Amino acid sequence: MALIIKHPHNYLCTFEKIDRNTNFHSIIDILSYSKYKTLLTADAPIYQDTLRDFWANAELEEQKGEPFGITSKVGGVLVDITPTNIPETFQMNDLAGKTSFQKNEFQTDLIERAYVGQLNKATMFKPNFPPPMKFLFHTLLTCLSNKTTAFIEIPLKIQYLGYAIFTKADFNYSQALFTDLVNILKKTLKMGRMLLFSCFQGF
Numbered sequence: 311m312a313l314i315i316k317h318p319h320n321y322l323c324t325f326e327k328i329d330r331n332t333n334f335h336s337i338i339d340i341l342s343y344s345k346y347k348t349l350l351t352a353d354a355p356i357y358q359d360t361l362r363d364f365w366a367n368a369e370l371e372e373q374k375g376e377p378f379g380i381t382s383k384v385g386g387v388l389v390d391i392t393p394t395n396i397p398e399t400f401q402m403n404d405l406a407g408k409t410s411f412q413k414n415e416f417q418t419d420l421i422e423r424a425y426v427g428q429l430n431k432a433t434m435f436k437p438n439f440p441p442p443m444k445f446l447f448h449t450l451l452t453c454l455s456n457k458t459t460a461f462i463e464i465p466l467k468i469q470y471l472g473y474a475i476f477t478k479a480d481f482n483y484s485q486a487l488f489t490d491l492v493n494i495l496k497k498t499l500k501m502g503r504m505l506l507f508s509c510f511q512g513f
Contacts, residue, residue, distance in 0.1 A: 323350035349400040377492045396484040407480035416473035434464045
């Protein structure tokens with residue numbers, strides 16, 4: 311049986327500059343020279359069956375109550391994910407980077423890039439940026455976000471990433487990715503336990 315692509319998880323960034331996207335050439339250049347280029351362009355297709363296999367077999371490894379790895383089996387092949395092998399796989403070299411930035415630091419920078427809107431909450435909104443910045447965050451959201459919010463919303467970690475790309479600040483995006491996976495796995499395990507409990511309630 312042929313594997314079925316999981317479409318929302320298989321978008322790749324392209325850096326082709328053509329006449330129709332001249333307004334975005336500067337952003338394309340910025341992304342092209344970013345340390346996150348390999349992550350944006352990684353051609354590693356995700357399939358429905360393998361994704362289901364991964365989460366069904368995933369186990370969280372902890373040390374002193376802190377997550378340090380996720381192990382699973384996909385098609386009988388062992389998969390090991392850690393904050394260390396993520397940057398190795400995607401050649402990001404970001405382990406020494408910050409895991410967050412001061413709010414006044416990165417939001418001031420984004421306001422100077424023409425963001426218009428209230429900043430009393432953590433979320434920023436893509437339509438409040440001018441077209442080149444919209445293009446940047448649309449690219450990051452499409453290719454990297456786990457899309458747990460509305461597509462016009464820019465979650466905090468993507469704001470950090472955009473800021474890091476523009477200013478060449480050192481941001482540990484690998485840790486952000488690992489934390490996302492840990493949170494998804496914890497929710498998955500919790501839902502599994504709740505389902506098991508509801509089954510026993512019926513007896």
